[in-house]
Amino acid sequence: MSHSNELTVAQRADFRTIAAMIVPESAEYKVPGADDPAIQADMLATLGRDTAPVAQALDHLARLAGRPLAELDAARRDAVAKEFRASGGTAAATLVRVVLQCYYRDDRVLRSLGLEPRAPFPKGHVLPEGDWSLLDPVRARGGSLRGVSR
Template identity: 55%
Template structure:
């Protein structure tokens, strides 16, 4: 497996973290974010978020007192929960990439009852909601300056 711009150790830590972020579920029939196909997509999709991912993984390394992958599973969960609180914007960027890749996996989309395809050109049917919920927005004064 290629790791893009991540080192092998960073990729190993990221894969374990992704599995904690979104674990596999036999009840729902979905893989975790650490699944081989999903994780390969995560590595490919880091692109502009690579620097944030590396910063987040360095923070994770510091919180772990060494490689995250070297920790016992119980300790890994504890460190991940602490990292969730302290990770800041680099973790937010990393989380976004993990979620995007996870939810574009065909197996996950099928488990959600969705056809695994792009939304266009067919589109998706959206049920009509209660348009009166927008009334407070329509009634408020403009928030912009007239030109």
């Protein structure tokens, strides 16, 4: 699905760089950084309505950096990131939230935290077998659930 509200190549590159600054790779905990290809793919695929504020944040970041973030040396990059956090407002906050949200649903990251990777509802979290009382509110409002009997 290609539409105009996708990030540009330059924005994606800066997104990858800032993501790695937010969550760097850790050899000690054997976890990837937030710039990991799989995590980046998840971020880009699930941006949805956050695309506009994230693009806005990346444009602001680009103005502060004056060139692709990856081309700056570490000290300059840190200075830009600090300025970005201070002046980026809600757009910057949205970018950080998106990075963390996607990072902490990566299987490798969950395992490193001692959590069981699970699919999002409804696949991953199993309801107790035969607990039809969960359907009472649906029944009460006259929902048509054919073939469900007590």
